[in-house]
Amino acid sequence: MSADRRSLLKVLAAAAPLGWTLQARAADAPTDVVNAPITDLPDRLLPLVGGGALDAAFLDGVAQAAQASGGQRERTARLPALDAVTLAHLASRLDGNTPRLVVALLDDAGAALALELLRARGARLLAFEPQRLAPTLAGAAHARALGLALASGAPLPTSPATAAGAPCIALACLI
Numbered sequence: 001m002s003a004d005r006r007s008l009l010k011v012l013a014a015a016a017p018l019g020w021t022l023q024a025r026a027a028d029a030p031t032d033v034v035n036a037p038i039t040d041l042p043d044r045l046l047p048l049v050g051g052g053a054l055d056a057a058f059l060d061g062v063a064q065a066a067q068a069s070g071g072q073r074e075r076t077a078r079l080p081a082l083d084a085v086t087l088a089h090l091a092s093r094l095d096g097n098t099p100r101l102v103v104a105l106l107d108d109a110g111a112a113l114a115l116e117l118l119r120a121r122g123a124r125l126l127a128f129e130p131q132r133l134a135p136t137l138a139g140a141a142h143a144r145a146l147g148l149a150l151a152s153g154a155p156l157p158t159s160p161a162t163a164a165g166a167p168c169i170a171l172a173c174l175i
Contacts, residue, residue: 041101041153042174043071046093048104048114051080052168054133057140058105061147069152074100079110087113094121094175101126102173103150105143111169123173129156134165146170 047062049055059076066073077090094102094117102123104114108130115125127150133139145157150172 041069041071042099044074044098044100045071045151046074046077046100046102047147047151048077048079048090048102048106050104050106050110050168051078052105052107052133052166053135054140054143055105057143058147061144061149062103062151063147064144065148065151071151079106079114082109082113087117090114091117091121094118100175101151101153102175103147104171104173105131105146105168106171107166107168111171115171115173118173118175121175123175125171125173126153127156127170127172129159129170131159131168131170132165133168136165139165 045062045066047059049058063073065071074093077093079086079090102118104111106114115128119125129146131142131146133143142157142159148154149156150170156170
């Protein structure tokens, strides 16, 4: 993890009394809703990725789900840098009255900021799952399965117990 992202996480941790932490927000979600199958998904789908090695595999799974459901997949939102310009661009894409499902595969800092931004827009957390994905064929297959499950409202696939690799967060929100 880069020094900038570590600094950002330290700021988020220091802001815990204000309720700005990822864990506090994830804990707010009802346990019977998080990671449960969803039946009434909107037609619009916004994928969100952070520039990781397995983004293409994740987006392939999202595309498969969108094609199978006949939904409209919006242009992918990317969070390669956690700067104000990138976050403002994402916020502008989330504005509007059109319901959409946002599915994401992000590192922990990116997930914290994206989740805060989504919650500020009134999003409901549907799925939240910490993962460890290695940049291997098995990791790509798991990332593809995550994208497919998140975008189709299916239960998330189980991570292998021996999974090694970069930590990331898979999440879905209804906004």
